[in-house]
Amino acid sequence: MRAGSQRNPIEIQRKVQVGVDSLNAPKMVWQTWREPFAEITVLRGREHFDPQTKQRYSEEVWQFCVRYIEVEGVDATMRVLHNGMEFDIKAIRPDGQKQIDCILECTVQDAVLGPAPLSIAIKQAIPQGNVGVAYGGFSLTAAGGSGTGYTFAISSGTLPAGLALNASTGAISGTPTAAETSAVVFKVTDSAGAVAPLPSIDLTMTA
Structure with missing residues (x-):
């Protein structure tokens, strides 16, 4: 063990079939595979956004340094338990020379940070x-928020005559009927x- 590092208990689980359900589909449960000790390092990664749930998820990478003989046979279908947290195994990096140590790179399961704030933008x-x-047209786009759908509208001002806003898609389209410049605020x-x-x-619409 390296100087200054800490050895912490982790548990590795695998899925095991325990029968079938009423539709003859396999019933799976998590079962302890091995309980080694590990040196633990946490690396902060990027966050990603789930457009379905409107939530940002952590991509913290946890590195569990273990003895190769302790985890020989582990694979990405298994999971790691540590200190009440569940981890997906993303990568296994064995020591290719001496096969003494290896690194299990894991991410926290369902590490929800909370919904991203609601935002609106024009990306073209x-x-x-x-x-x-x-009119060539353009579209408003939205992201984040805690709801399940978006409604676009004009907060102040008006569109040039002949143009219209689709409240569901955020698209502005139509055929201008007058030369004018209109100031408008969307929401x-x-x-x-x-x-x-x-x-x-x-x-701006020109003649």
Whole structure:
């Protein structure tokens, strides 16, 4: 063991079939496979966003340094238990020369940090329009929030005559009918009632 490191107990579990259910599908349970000790290192990774649940998930990488003989035969279908936490095994890095130590790289299961804040954005160039010609259009996009759907609307100002906003998709389209420049503020509301606005933008239609 390296100087200054700590040896901590971990438990490695694997799925074992214990019969079948009423539909003849296998019934699986987690069963202890081995209880070695490990040196533990935590590496902070990036976070990622789940668009379905509107939540950000931690990608902390935990490294469990163990003796090769303690975990020979472990694979990514198993999981690690440590200090009441459950970890998915993402990578196994054995010592290819002496096969004395190896690293189990794991991530915490369901490490939810909470929902990302509601935001609204325009992620494309805003075209200039011409009277009597179908507008090239652009779309509003939303992310985060604690609800399950978004509604787009105009917070202040108006769209140039002939253009319309799709409240569900955030798309602005139509055919301009007058030469003008309009200042407009868009907003998005999620199904939980949270609101996020965009700064005012100018939309110019020319003759």
